[in-house]
Amino acid sequence: RKEVEQDPGPFNVPEGATVAFNCTYSNSASQSFFWYRQDCRKEPKLLMSVYSSGNEDGRFTAQLNRASQYISLLIRDSKLSDSATYLCVVPSGGSYIPTFGRGTSLIVHP
Amino acid sequence: DVKVTQSSRYLVKRTGEKVFLECVQDMDHENMFWYRQDPGLGLRLIYFSYDVKMKEKGDIPEGYSVSREKKERFSLILESASTNQTSMYLCASSLTTGGGGYTFGSGTRLTVV
Numbered sequence: 001r002k003e004v005e006q007d008p009g010p011f012n013v014p015e016g017a018t019v020a021f022n023c024t025y026s027n028s029a030s031q032s033f034f035w036y037r038q039d040c041r042k043e044p045k046l047l048m049s050v051y052s053s054g055n056e057d058g059r060f061t062a063q064l065n066r067a068s069q070y071i072s073l074l075i076r077d078s079k080l081s082d083s084a085t086y087l088c089v090v091p092s093g094g095s096y097i098p099t100f101g102r103g104t105s106l107i108v109h110p
Numbered sequence: 111d112v113k114v115t116q117s118s119r120y121l122v123k124r125t126g127e128k129v130f131l132e133c134v135q136d137m138d139h140e141n142m143f144w145y146r147q148d149p150g151l152g153l154r155l156i157y158f159s160y161d162v163k164m165k166e167k168g169d170i171p172e173g174y175s176v177s178r179e180k181k182e183r184f185s186l187i188l189e190s191a192s193t194n195q196t197s198m199y200l201c202a203s204s205l206t207t208g209g210g211g212y213t214f215g216s217g218t219r220l221t222v223v
Binding site: 008034044045087100102 | 145150152153155158168200207210212215216217
């Protein structure tokens with residue numbers, strides 16, 4: 001099983017829709033999780049952390065499900081500007097350097 | 111804001127050339143990283159450094175070396191460029207290694223012909 005798995009998408013949704021992505025991980029000892037956003041032809045930027053209790057920032061909600069070993073990102077009321085690739089980051093099993101998922105592409109259309 | 115600057119946005123090099131990619135950060139971060147990003151493969155770690163003159167191999171170090179003589183500068187070296195090293199190269203720095211505080215440079219798109 002790969003350390004980190006994401007559905008590459010693309011997820012194609014209309015403006016105003018709610019969309020959710022999952023990221024599964026294999027290292028059950030993982031403690032810290034994050035979501036990064038990468039716009040086309042740009043570098044990744046930290047979007048938000050994922051806490052055990054969940055984390056909400058405006059239209060974005062990140063959650064952790066330890067039992068099933070996945071994290072999720074929910075985007076409500078999608079905007080055109082949300083179109084990007086969303087990368088999850090989870091700690092690696094054998095080192096303290098985290099692993100980036102391959103990303104999920106989101107396209108929000110009018 | 112932390113700024114990570116990569117010296118070139120686009121580079122075209124010939125097979126067999128020695129290539130230097132430079133990265134400078136301005137926030138006194140201990141940790142610096144070099145990744146390459148290819149379609150469908152995501153970000154893959156080449157090398158990282160947690161202190162001056164210290165380096166560790168990442169997942170795909172073959173064909174690459176690095177240098178960190180000063181805290182703010184982390185260089186990636188392609189000893190003899192090959193076409194399969196055509197890629198987007200991203201440098202990052204962070205205060206910790208946990209994954210939450212990575213600041214990336216804008217990337218260097220290297221084409222080896």
